[in-house]
Amino acid sequence: MSRSSAFILGLAFIIGSIVVFFGGLKLGEEFLSKERSVIVKGLSQREVEADIIVLPIQFSKASNDLNALSIELESDSKKIYNFLLESGFSNDEITFMPNTINDKIGNSYNSDAQIAYRYDGSGGLTLYTDKIKLARDVMNNLSSLSKQGVIIQINNYEIEYLYTKLNDIKPLMIEEATNNAREVASKFAQDSNSSLGKIKKASQGQFSIQNRDKNTKHIKTIRVVSTIEYYLKD
Template structure:
């Protein structure tokens, strides 16, 4: 008889342990559901759409770099340099007569070649021993004056100066990009938002805040090969927006 009380205590502990186990199982199940639901909520918050917005403008170049080159040949080196000096003076006078100032005109040292001194001289006959190329460069903000003067190069030809090269060696540049950048970025961002709004509407969603944005790189190119003084400025902005139901 003395062994029965402990036996009753053991039997009564069995349902208590089962209840605790059941409660623990329910708690873990609820915890798992809550975690899963949180993950779903986070994923919903991460819904987004990435769009691109374009802005383009045509601008006129404000700087012109115009190299004027010509060639001279002679058998006497000293006389060659005298001819170069004379013709350089004629070219500069021509430019000044068309409205350019001294500060806009620069002369580079002539490139002289002695054909007899070249290592690869094959000994073939040549009318002149020395040839030289002289270049006078106009660097000016008078873009239209440069374009107009380029059409008058025949006047130099009448003075015996044969201009080498062509119009494609002239560079036209646009230096005021910072003046139009803010407006173009605003336009590109606006276009991106319009595209994102349409996407959200078509997918029965609502457009949220910006998740991330990339301004993009500005590019400046000639509008076409025949109008190098007219530039096309372009920027593409990439913007990612949150979406919600």
């Protein structure tokens, strides 16, 4: 190989090495830049009114005559059923619970001296409806059945208020949570003298539906948190 050819070959090797070096340096900087990231959480929360109420209505009776007690329980059940129909509810919204009768003498924990009535019975109906205001009004008026000899029992802790339209608001809440996360990430990037890049990774949390408080169970608080990781750029 001539001296000039060797010089050209050596020069080409040096130039190639420089190109590879600076190219590798640039790739390394881009790689390191892409690996810089920030993880933030975005929240979306709103209050909604329940759209379904589940209202258990119970009644009780006592007697020394088993047959008479059975008849009275059936009668009380029909009185409550008719009251609900007359109040504006449909047959499809009302479910009957089975009547039960307890024989106190047959209960080894009781003695004859403690028993005024040998048998006590109970039954009930469950109202499942989207007419929440009407149901709440009916709760206040059920006591009027006492004039017909019906002893009503409603336990507030057994009343359920449901929200069944979550799918209708899910997309908007996810969007709100994502926008909230981006605002937080942008502020972090600004404070760190960086700019916000693309999303590296994202995960959506579970939607939670809870009572706003114990006194307003018909108002629900819906909440979702999204966790998003963004790339940071210089």
